Amino acid sequence: MAPHRGGATRKELELEDLEAQARLVLDEAALEKEPLLTSSSFLEDGNENGKSGAPALCRLEVAIGGMTCTACSTSVEKAVLRIDGVSSATVALLQNKADVKFDPRTCKEDAIKEAIEDAGFDAEILSRTFMIDLVGNGNAAPPSKLTTTEMFKVGGMTCTACVNSVEGVLAKLPGVKRVTVALATEMGEVEFDPKAVQRRQIIETIEDAGFEAELIESEERDKVILTIGGIFEDDGTQVGELLSKLKGVRDFTLDVLLERAVVMYDPEVLKLRDIVHGIENAGAGRYKVVLPNPYTSYSPDKSKEVSSALRLFIASLAFSIPVFFITVVCPHVPFAYRLLLIHCGPFLMGDWMKWLLVTPVQFIIGKKFYLGAYHSLRSGSANMDVLVTLGTTSAYVYSVGAIFYGAFTGFHGRTYFETTTMLFTFVLLGKYLEVLAKGKTSEAIGKLLELAPTTAMLVTADSGNSEKETEIDAQLIQKGDRLKVVPGSKIPADGFVVEGSSHVNEGMITGEAALVDKSVGDNVIGGTINVNGLLYIEAVKVGRDAALAKIVNLVENAQMCKAPIQKFADYVSSIFVPVVVVLALSTWICWYLAGVLELYPDSWMPDGTNHFVFALMFGIAVLVIACPCALGLATPTAVMVATGVGASNGILIKGGDALERAHQIQCVVFDKTGTLTNGRPSVTTAKAFNGMTLSEMLAFAAAAEAGSEHPLARAVLDYAYHHLVFGGVPSTPKSPSRTRDFSWVKKCSDFKALPGQGVSCIVEGQIVLVGNTKLITEQGILIPQQAANYLREVEERARTGVLVTVGHDLRGILAVSDPLKREAAIVVEGLNQMGIRTLMVTGDNWTTARAVAKEVGIKECMGEVLPGGKAEVVKSLQSDGTVVAMVGDGINDSPALAAADVGMAIGAGTDIAIEAADYVLMRSNLEDVITAIDLSRKTFARIRLNYVFAMGYNVVAIPVAAGVLYPFFSISLPPWMAGAAMAMSSVSVIGCSLLLRLYRRPRLTEILDFQPQHRSRQ
Template sequence: MVKKFEGWECINGGLHCCGNLSPEPHYPSITRYPKGTSPEVVEGSEAAITVVFCVMGMTCAACAGSVEKAIKRLPGIREAVVDVLNDKAQVQYYPSIVNEDKIREAIIDVGFEAKSMGESSNDTSLQICRVHIGGMTCTSCSSNVESSLQSLPGVQIAQVALATEEAEIHYNPNIISYNQIIEAISDTGFKPILISKGEHISKIELQIDGIKNEQSMDIIQHSLRSLQGVETIDTYQDIHRVTLTYKPYLTGPRTFIEAIESTGSGCFRATIFSNDGGSKAHKRDEINRHFKLLIWSLAFTIPVFLISMVLMYIPGIKHVLEIKIVNMLNIGLLLKWEFSTPVQFIIGRRFYVGAYKALRKGYANMDVLIALGTNAAYFYSVYVVGRTVFSSHFKGSDFFETSSMLISFILLGKYLEVLAKGRTSQAIAKLMDLTPDTAMLLTQDDKGNVIGEREIDSRLIQKNDVIKVVPGAKVASDGVVVWGQSHVNESMITGEAKPVAKMKGEMVIGGTVNENGVLHVKVTRVGSESALSQIVRLVESAQMAKAPVQKFADQISKYFVPIVVVISFSTWICWFVAGKLHTYPKSWIPSSMNSFELALQFGISVMVIACPCALGLATPTAVMVGTGVGATQGVLIKGGQALESAHKVNCIVFDKTGTLTVGKPVVVTTKLFKNMSVKDFYKFVAAAEARHLL
């Protein structure tokens, strides 16, 4: 629909100069202006005001897109950015044309609740800091870190995910800094690595060729520091690398590379250094490390198992194993001791380290329980070996196979856990692979006419760039169409199989597929602000969000280890006292043992049985894998609570033709209920299918 307004033409909600409707790609401002108002009058007469709205009810990037589109349709809107993950919408507007009430009404009209949070200049909203935490082994570890973070002044929300080994902290930067948060995590005994800080700060690493000495690096650093929007610069002379944090709405990686290559008479060359390879290599090394530990553990554990459970029942081999060496010490017992010792102290060393760190900080985790259980079994078995050496009639039962097999089973569980985590990380990485590797960047003159184009790495795209999208290609970044018309397949975001018509002034989303026309797109959102990045963050946050049953398990896990130790000790005391008081028959006590040793066996059994407890591991791993695999299939799950509630669903209603259907009914079966000729009946059926009777 086209309407004329005093020299301006409104096309699909956007106003454009009538004289610029020629097929030549000329792009005026995309900002919406009221009747009889030009861009120069509006932008020159007053400054735009920025306001942040809290928008409740958004569940996906499609919701954010509908909210953003509704806001931008209003006159007097300069810019609008919607963050679905944090339920916020930041809007820049001209107060003489539109006000907050109208913006809020526009958001409410599309089905969401909105509340103004004030101007962003005065906004003391929280920042989000994401940290990778290494060394956590169970829910007690993650709960301890979470409690430590939540006790810090200025920290409002702290979520620690054991499965992903990450923490997301919402904090007030005016009260506490991210460095203090990192130090607090280090104080708990774990290794923190900062992933990101703040919502509007991006990080990039550049590899630089041509550096000869320290002076070269100083020149590059000075050149980068003069650029607007650069926050911090870290240089690494030995590996010729520079790490920068910057504001993506002010500058970008292409500006950095151009600044570096124009420095020093053009002798430097810079490229983006991707950390993805390092992350993948780290995950691969972690999987290989756990696999090697498992293999070595099995290599020593299987002989212990065979000697204890199988070979002792084979007549010929049994005779060899029962050959006495010293008094009652036989070859079988000695072999079990020798094979189980490396498993207990070398392969199982990680449990001692984890238990030491936990106890040093005043809490007990699963490593403490594993170390207690396996050590109790092992050292009691060593006690049995000592009794057989110095006794000619003692025949005690050992637990060498119990300690070694327990460690092997736990290592198997750890290996399966890191495998699941690795596959989920791959699933999330596939989401980011939806964007193309390259993009066609257009060069314009002062009047906005295209004078050239060149292919660039899609990671070099910056805000306000104009890119060309040819038929069949993927849109490289979120933006608004400034020239051309086409149909875009947005099923990646909306699930709609039917392509959506796009023309001048329409929004397009990075990763969607352009089908049949050439589009020139002005980039509006890059990096973490893009819809695809917000989907990835949504999935990652869903993996951090704890299901109700997991929260309950975390509460139990805080007291689980101490309770198990108390029950085990009580079992030993009760059986020992019962033996001294002769409350059970003496025939229950083996001839080679006394009541103390029998009671000790029962106490050790309680502790050992409680060791391989999956109380705190099963739920987070299941949530992590479920949300990751679902994301690759186009299903976004907002955390474990949604998964936990899914079993209560008994009816599912699907909306929108095009998601599951194509809007073209076909006859699938027929049945005749009255007397008429079959020939006439099928004529009516054919006519109905051909839509002659609709």
């Protein structure tokens, strides 16, 4: 369960005074305080629930009025520490708050408040929290892992230099094992040893580097933050007693003022729904428990950043307009110009007015840039803030100097205050547009989050044979729950249909436009739409295990991963700012010396300037026109948009590195069953041998295959079921492979699955083997000539022969047909047209493999290959540098998927295959193989174009700003215009990336497109 994320900053405090080290996550934006305490008198005797002498500690937060300096805060601390029972006191002068730890058995809250007031200050108790150790309740915490991985929101980053700065300072922390920071998503993933470094230290380190930090997601799946509506201060004891008595609760904190409880529990012993219902029942309906949305941690909320950027831009613009009017317009209006020349003491009215207007922009609105530059330089790096502050400060300092020079000498030279205001205004405008554009790149996750169901209709058995229906929060669904899904509603959880039939729209998850038939036994996906029938489903995967949560997490992680090409931008950005500063200084010195040495005529200089000022303007222009941000955004924004586009097309990409490798694919290796074929094999014919009847042979085969999940095993089971139970009826409303009803099957023992070969077991005291020819021959069992002839006929018709032996004799052969996917042949043809080599590798026999390969147009194939052998085939292809993609769906494909440069898992495949792959094709449609490769190629074409924009901009803009065109065409860029160009460069790169949202699947994949009302289930 993701922590609550209502505010902009989060701190997690390690309460070291408790043996259980209870953890409390605080929302600083809601209430800027570290310690929040509950008062729970039910523990004061120390013996509740067997917790004899359990350590107890209160933390009190007090608002203090009247403090003006450090001496005041010190006085308060000393006054509080003199009280018996107070173990620590910390006073924050700027926040006007005190954090006090004390033993409630020897110290009272009123005594602390009175001590502060006696010291001469006002005091008001804000909150109190009572924390306890429940380990004595028999709920021992599980052994902790060596490391934990958590997600942090990092705000204020503008370029790759900022990313490098954050990663650099975090990597230096003791206990930090790995750090990944993504500029586009403003997310940081940190793997660390919680014994060596605390979350608070990580957040503080990021903040010390000049950025905003917030904990947004933790690996702790056994912690939940509950908002309890309707609770009052007097109810704390009742709720605390309830939580302390619940078996499975490890520890908790309860803050009545914030109406919040943080509960650590054992999900194997206690379910979340039991906690929620327990609290609500304790209040006799007065309490309403609300859970935080588990998807909130993924939600990219840019609203605060957008409003902040807009506010700064408008404020700067408000000052810039009058400065521009005074500088540019007034000199052309005689009356206004005369007013500007009026002396106010030693200064001119115009200079006074511009100075007064510019100073707030420089030091108040521009504070953000100064702080960013300071923290950047302190961490040993340099970013865009350094360039902006150097440029604006140079113009400001010179202008102020010019005013004082005029006051003392009477020569009132030209000032450049407008440079400062215009620079800040255009840079802030660029930042505002950049934030808006960044928000567009993350819309894919937002659209996925909209699919998340909010409520579910739980069906439970009532008295007698009746059923009770209760609407519950979708987050409270538990595995095994029976749920009712009415037409038009969202399916609340992943599971399977136990009653009813309907058509389901799965397009929002899989990208499939057609409706899918669903009936008893079929799997359903949470978040999809039940169109026209009433369904009852059983929940199988809930919470973070659900398909939607995994998809959102996968897309988010993909956007976190850096593409290898990003290393180029990282390197350039690391040296960019120092190089630009050197170039700016060189420009200023060269132009200044050229003027002093009279290498250019004085007519080149504008009126009211000198050689120093003339050269300075070129130097400032070089400083502010250079833009490292565009370089840093070139790759991550394109990757972010591409992963979102892929997700909307049913293609999940697991990272920028996978996206980059895919555009280099030279060879695609296909598995057969479930990849080139539909993966829904069925037995077409069966024949018994050696004196055994067909029914007897099928009974033994079914007993063996009942323990297997292989598609061929399900086909054998269904055929045997139809023959043995329904007398050979070809189709029935239910099949055992879907309903999992094996009551009609003989009992077996010593079951073994033999990957790539088949299964073995003991039935009625006899060894039964069901599998391919290789399995039978390796066991030394002879295949009679009659059976061999039948097997050859089966395989020549592109069927798979499944052999059944009982004892040491071959007793039967089943011919299994798995139709090819309708798009298989054209996809192979399309890959060939793209210059990509195709192969097929299968565990099936050579004869069947050749027949299938010929039918789809694959010229190279390999049969009778074991799972490990598939990986070896991939490695052999890679030996000469070929970039290989593997497309598969089963457990036996996972080694090859992992070994390939790019692994593509069919979405209907196994979890293991999906875990091993780099791409997941949710539609189980081979057309998406071409789409994935094409999307990768277009993405990296876009990234290259971004780099052309970013590098070309700097390569062209810096010399122009330095004045190389001035001697020939008298063209120069005023610093404010250079700043505007710099601001627009980042926007142009992001805009170029956003054009990927217009991506459409290649024309080849549309050849077979059709628009039926619905299709049969897969």
